[in-house]
Amino acid sequence: MRISRLPLALAAVIAIALAALVFTHVTLRGDLSELLPHGRDPTTRLVDQELRTGTAASLLLIGIEGAPAGTLASVSTLFADRLAHDPDLLFVQNGHRLISEGALQALFADRYLLAPMAADAFTAAALHADFLRLRDGLQSSASPLVQQYGLPDPTGALPAVLASWGGGGGHAVLRDGVWFAPDTPGPHRSRALLLARLAASGTDLPAQAASLHRLRALFDAIPDRHGARLLVTGAPVFAVAAEAAVRRDVRLLSIVSALLVAGWLTWRFRSPWVLAAIATSVAPGLAVAALAVQLAFGFVHGITLGFGMTMLGITVDYPVLLIGHRKQGEPPAATIRRIARPFTLSVLTASLGLSGMAGSGFPGVAQLGLFAVTGILASAAVTRWLLPGLIGRAGLAPSYAGDPGRLEGIESLRRWRMYAAVVPLLALLGIGLAGGPRLQSDLAALTPVPPALIALDGELRTQLGGPDIGQLGLVRAATPDGVLQAQEAIAAGLQALVQHRAITGFDDAATLLPSQAIQHARQHALPDDAALRAAIDRAAAGLGFTPHAFDQFTADVARARTQPALSARDLPAGLLRTRLDALLFERDGAWFGPAIPQGVTDAAALERLFAGRPGWSFIDIRRTTEAVVRGYTRQAWPYIAAGAVLAVLALSAGQRDPGRTLRVLAAIAATLLVTLAALVLSGTRLTLIHLVSLQFVAGIGLDYALFFARPQLDAEERARTLRTLLTCNVMALLTFSLLCLCRTPLLREIGGTVCIGVVLAMAFGFLFAGERPPYAGRLRDTDSPA
Template structure:
């Protein structure tokens, strides 16, 4: 049920890295929470309650809302204070000569004279150069939140904010669903009243998509079964016919699932739902066999009349699915393979197994032979030129304003617009940096990545001077490399020169000779202290912030760098061109190029399939007039559907192309049966009744997809239902032969 199953592997380094992180990265474990709908004091209470309830739960790596547990805050403060000389980015805090210390001591004296001087006296004397303050400022996240009663709030609205990270991977749907249940239960236990909980993040999207997809699949299984059984019973009035027709369907569904499982390793929920919808199409072939049989007629005689058209229909329908099969998106390729295998198996069963069932139960339509309404309808073919008018109208609309191709991958998003707007809102409130541009720095280990990020510091400084960006978020800002920490420590003087500098700096100031002994001891200890490593930051807010920025994948380490407030993308890309071990990812460009690549690939394979189908028709029909009628009917369907998109200003997406391929196959099937030689009124009536039955099953089952929550299924359902309805109309009017005899006498 995971929508990540519809993502490809990528066609270059950038898209492969991007998709790998989307499916298994640390960023997928982040959940953003918002609480709103009540006064701010009440929202603060709920935020504190959620923090208390979730912080001790082992399902969460971190729960951040501006409040830290007392022991956690104290431990982090002590850690940062001890390592302040290694972490502080400003070299002035390590400049400990007499002149610099004299200015620092004057500032300490001013601080001691302030109202808080008695409370902060020990800290001021131990850290006269404010190294600890510089360290804390460097670690502060660049968020836009305001703090109310100690917790985070949105900057411009009464909304409390929390940021969570889960132990479970973002795409582990079962564990993530349990995480959401835990959050919801914790919120409900706080008696929120009118307040409501907002939740967003990659894992939230995945769980919601899977749940919606399962509901859609269950609905399609039930509705398709009920619809098809009802239509078939109304048409044949025989339970034996229903039982016999169920054989090719069950076999085609089973074999299709097995083939997809063997080819892809799994069967996606959308492919299964699509397979259930194909119930109406996979049954076309046995319905065509039974519907064309007269009582007492041998099934082989029926097959001699329709077998050639049936085989041509199967071959061209399967060739029409080539674009879907070879589009490169695993989920959509599953749809194509599922459909192709299902059609072939249904046809084979109809040709080789169904005849025995037909003879054993003497299966035939409840109503057979010609009728006056059908004969009158056939007379409408005299005015088939009128059917060309909407085709011409749509062709003009296409020529004047062809539908645009929407090659954005977001067009495949399973999420409603409301959900995406909420996600954007929470990201803005929390001050998440602009992710439209991202850098991936690689190295053999974590230290190599941190050193490479530090080497890029002059590039960022130059770009900031030009106004191309405001800054960057990177792991090296939170934790310098071991090499950088050692370099900073080497700037510290040994105890003896430091004592001399302190003595000179104290001259004229009212400090005792021993006032800065603790400061001297801290500096001496810092010179011997081992550097901080990433593992030292685990289970701290700093570690939680570093996790999405520094990680290992497949034995290699990566660091993500997010530029902030990018004003000039091209300037950033030019500045980083040629930098070794640095991959620049314009997120929108990469995602759109990925979709454009697969859209182009789909179009190319569609063209190949259409050419092959044309060759099959040319060889199989061997009749220029019939060929012209079949191609004309199929072309009319495609032009009308595309014209409708143009008139509605609906951009074409990869999903629409997939649906049009399916319409192409069904259109060929109908046109071939209407165009085949039909010697008498009875045969023409049987063809019309049978194709109307097939059309009703397909239109109604695919029409039900329009009620699905999954946009992908909904778009396929609307397009296919509309196209197949047109296929029946144009196939009947344009591909069918005009009768040469008058209407029959019997009703």
Template sequence: MRTGPPRSRRALVLLVWLAALLAGVAVISRTHFSADLTAFLPASPDARQRVLIEQLQTGVASRTLMIGIEGGKDAVQRADVSRALGKAMRASGLFDQVQNGDNSDWQEAGSFVLDHRYQLAPDITPERFTVQGLRDAIGDTLSMLGTPAGNIVKPLLERDPTGETQRIAEGLIPASSPRTEQGVWVSRDAPRAMLLAGTKASGSDLDAQAIAIARVQAEFAKATQALGADAPKLLMSGAPVFSVTSRDQIKGEAIQLATIGGIVMSGLLLLAFASPRALVIAVLPVATGVVGGTTAVALVFGEVHGLTMGFGSTLIGETVDYAIYYLIQARGAAVPGTGWQRWRDLNWPTVRLGLLTSVCGFAALVFSGFPGLAQLGVFSIAGLVAAAVATRYGLPVLAPDGATGMGMRGLMAKAAGAIVRGLPRLRWVFVVLGLGAAGLVAWQGGTLWRANLSAMSPIKQAASDLDAKLRDDIGASDGRTLVVIQAPDEQAVLRATEAAGARLEALVERGELTGYETVTRMLPSVEAQRQRIASLPDAVTLRTRLAEATAGGPLPAARLEPFIADVEKARTLQPITRADLADGPLGAVINALMYERPGGGWSALIALHTGDKFDPVRLAAALSPMPEVQVVDVKHELDSLYTRYLHEAFVQVMLGALAVVVLLGLYLRSGRRLLAVCQPLALAVLLTLGGMALLNVPLGILHLVGLLLIVAVGSNYALFFDQLQETGRADEDTLASLMLANLTTVVSFGLIAISDIPALSAIGRVVAPGALLALLLSAAFVRAKSAELQAK
């Protein structure tokens, strides 16, 4: 008597299955895992959105660390630790700039600025070297001798009586720089020393960012190891910290959810089957689905997002259903070893149709235009197909007659039978509740879908508050508005930046900006440098004009021969290039404000310091005549992105739902049966939405994904009840399998609902109640051919 498929076929199936799993594991082991939330931004952005995405991924903000040294014994101790930490960070080679108010590394840069002041100073024009221009400039410089700046001006007086070096230095000081105490930056209102650092690694290279952060922590530990209980504590924030923390949290949550979910599912399956062997068999399609989904994403996208892996935990809830259906429904064959054939003939078509409806639904995500969402779609489709194929061909080899033990399945079948008999009486109650939910959702309208992109981030409020505090201490530029200049080459972007800076000066004069930082203060365009050098008079002319300009004044022309020599020397200098500044501290600042774009060409960033009168509309108007300049309101663009994101997701989900209905119609070939299957699914979605609206939960993209999952999971229940309706009797094993499958789904998504990652908890909070409703409503809307559907 044959027990299961032929032996040769069993060996082939197991060999192919094992080989596929090993190949998938090999691919996964070489795959890069990311946690960059810009994966959930559009793949085809417009011009402003492209600028924003580049800045979020590789811009200076994505590489900037803000560091606080808080508490400790006193300000002297904090300053010593700050200097030690800054020195170690500079020596590490991991940072292109480390600023903490300690200017010892800028002495060489100061000499460079002095030697090249006539190329760098913005006021160098022919008018400045007329008799009146010289008289005014020298008078301004002499007036500074009685001020705190006099100690800097006096040593340079004979070489730089017009004060160009001082003006350049003033331009390099940020408009809202931190307060200085004990020679280092400190907070304005807290016992805290401050440092600002930019990593050399790109903001999207999270492994390198993690190494840089760990190095800061290690160097701080070294700097404070001898201080004992009086040691200050380290605070860190900035985009690198957020990115690395998010990745680690997502990774940890994914592992934790998979572990807890696996333990809970194992416990439920053991109770249901009372068989460790059945438990192991049931888990195999789940593992196959997760490996298959991850492998597919890695091959299609080249990397796997952490949220996609977290989403893999949700597959446990549906892929385990396939194994449950088989292990229970293949039981009780009249001829031992043929249960798999009966299941294949009677139940597999229903499971296969449920699989196809799920694939149609998730296909909507694949074509959404958002890489992150497309990853979820590919992962789900590949995972479900792999699990279903493993169930269809692999489980008959391992358990030809399903699971042998009864466990609690008898109780489940009785409970399911009671539900099947009782719920149809409540059909109209559900309809009325559904109408009420529809009315509530319609009344709230668009306000129901008010979540934003930040709602997907796992960053805690405390971390956001710390970031705001350190940013205020540092006096960082306004990160809400970006001014980005794009051009095909370095000189073109420098010329455009100079032109933009000239327009921003008008806003500074009106008090709308307190200042701005631009690369051209350290690296003017070659054209601007040549114009400035051309403004310098020869030695004879300058000497004559100086004599007239200083006549009767406190600074005689005879003392200014060093000034005349420097001007004459400057007339022969070659223009400064980026390469000339690459090795000094100015080079680090230049690299932060000007960079080669990943797609070709160059970009420069102007960092704004806004005043109380700042108006982004007037800023955009001031720069609008310049097509090379993009003014990006970060909040507005992110909100616009999310609105587009949500709209496209709605369209794709509607198309997916339509595809599901068409597929069901083609299979069922009956309007009555199609309505019977679709009614409970639509009502489950409506009631879930109504519950969210009643609880005033702001809904977003991932809640929409959750609604799609309700349809994907619930279609299996509705189709099985349709099958039972057509036969007129519900056998015990089918009812038990539905009850157990729903229980595992609700529990697995319930665990996800309590996750600390908003993106995952959003899905869990929608699917857990929605899946339960889908089962109950499928039972409520069943209409048996007999007077009442009876369990055997």
């Protein structure tokens, strides 16, 4: 047959074009939360939804530092002003004019309904003390303010309202009219602080990324910054950083691994056309896999893709196994005949093994499973039915098939395999001594967000008093007032916890807006006109006030007695309403209100407080997510195990020779045991991801073992197999060691696990799956290096 490479070249171009077409059309996402399962009970779902879409998912903590305090203050003012005009932000606050003049007037007008007042506040004795204080104030430099806010409000209702609303800003101090972090020593160590909330919800990562980009550009456009730097943290920053890290990793992986594999194969086969053959087989696999995931899930996750790319580690093997086993000039059908059985078996068992993942119900795992199974089947089909003809026409075969002479020495190593069997037993012992594998269900440990950013976030959160929501009580009621009443009912319990130092404080809607009942009670407690005037007259006697000094006070009290009770709508818009909206909200017709404790030191006491109170549930967010992950992990196990059982059944049926099946299984079992031992003994806490990686290792190990285990081979074929499998092994090692360099811990963990695994798979496959050399003498007779 005349050699023609045109069909192969055409096939490669079509395959790559097809893959390119698919990859430009799938929806790629990098948000790690997409990989996690959603909660099942309503409370977990609500918390889940709030975490993804609520205030916490769009709040930004901002610091400005690196310049003298004066510069920072003016930069903060300019920046806040520009952000206030940016439609990307719902609000921005830098400590300046926390409460607008209008909002202050509104709070002042409603002070007697909003403020808690002592029972004796309006008695002559209490008023007398207040009046003395007012007189001092009027004699001081602050007299204009005392005239305006003090005289109409001798009992201090407005300060009480403001105290319950809090200044916001946590430990921030006001300097030059804006928030600053408490000073740290050293020059230029001042830090101005801001708080902002993005309009884009936590579910719209691209929009959040664009908003963050614009926010940084707005900062950079501020003139005369004198080296002031912008620090931004918060959930949106984390999500965007994680996504960017995943994307960067995937891009790096796909480019570098492709280059490495291409280089290695070109050197190994001395022909660039082998690459065309591999592209012809691998590209359709990736395309079909991506398409299948897109159709099933509506998007392809970056992690799936990153891992999928390294699936090259398995599917690239197929064309390499085919070409590597072809003798020079041999009809492709003959090569297929020799390797068809282990090849088909390996594809089948690997797909069956991975199919358990696809059905696991854990979104991330299911995606990976589906991607792997469809990719493997598609590549294998192309390799089995399309590629043989093409490589035959192109005349592709190894230029050097391996040296059967050196084979004897290598294969004689198998004499020691009974000793090598000690290694997996030791591994088992090691795992047992270490107390078995420890599971990790806190997926936060796998975040690709740099630790420095997480540390900065913690710092800014403390300085700004932003809630780091870990545990909370959540009450559900039919009406907003029902929520407020339930919160008022539990307030005393929370106060007691504060006194016992189980928590340092708490934040809830009822502190900001009292229930209707409380408001009515406060109105009822206000004295009538005559009583108040009488009390004032007695209290003011001899203090030197003019007769009409307290006219506005009496008028305001009279008005408060009859004004309608306030609801959330009556409160002034702006920062105050934003805070209340986060603490009192409606979802699906029911009203919810969290009570968010701060500085929790005794979570158990907190849990006891909420337990058993009607309408309340206690939520430990970390525990909830962990429980959800654990639940899904538990659910995934049987599926994955079922996949493995199916694979073993298929293997036994396909092999027919129980002894050989046993050898293959021994090789895989040894590989998995030692890999697991390596992970356990290095202190790695196992996640579902490690399990998935071990499945891949099993798949690759199966490949190797099956090819080593083929019966009755001559030395030349055995040498060819050894050499081809070594080629595959180096390829897998190259791609998976790249994963170890990733910034995404998820991918790094996969890389480390698989790297250890493939080396062991090669070693144990060679030692256990192959036959012991009984024909050492014969080998020398047929010795004929290719």
